[in-house]
Amino acid sequence: MNINLAPLSIKELEQLIADANTLIERKKAESIRNAKAKVEKIAADAGVSIEELLGLTTGASGAGGKVRKPAAVKFRHPQNESLTWTGRGKRPNWLQDELAKGEKLEDFAI
Template identity: 30%
Template sequence: MAKSLKQVLSQIEKLKKEADSLRAKEISGVVARIREAIDHYGLTAEELFGAGATKPAGRGRAAKTAKASAGARKVKAPRGAGAPKYHDGAGHTWTGVGKRPNWFKDALAAGKTAEDLLIG
């Protein structure tokens, strides 16, 4: 006899709960082994995660779900502009990364080469 959609969805829900339970048991075992190794070797957070580690990072499904539900969003720190690689002698510079600026295109159209525009 063929199963109904309702029966299949019910089975899926039961299997998801069972998988979550098994995952939680496995995680607790892994965490216990990691803690035992940390205690045995006397490791610090700095040794494990680097100099910037001041508190444990929230990793895993629960942390991601909590962040997502709270509307938290990870923001990347802005990068520096980088060192200029090209200049035109009129104060325009370009790092050589990203879209070519108009002054660079104009200089190339006027007969200069990229090597001519390189900074010393």
């Protein structure tokens, strides 16, 4: 598609750009509406909600995915019982400091 824009003035070109941007936004919105309608139809044909179709919920419970239970505390500081570690993730600073002093990890096991 070749459109000769050379004879247009700056004002006309700016208006053309503005009109094109407006049209682009309208077409994007229309495309989204059409896609949403298709997804809604597919979900309805399957007898599920869009959320279930996309895996955002699991059936009637409404819970999405698996929920991980908090880990039990496996290590505790002997003098300060508020300092704990589950054994998951990076070792806390207090435990690293104690191990650097020569303590053993087993000394902090619960």
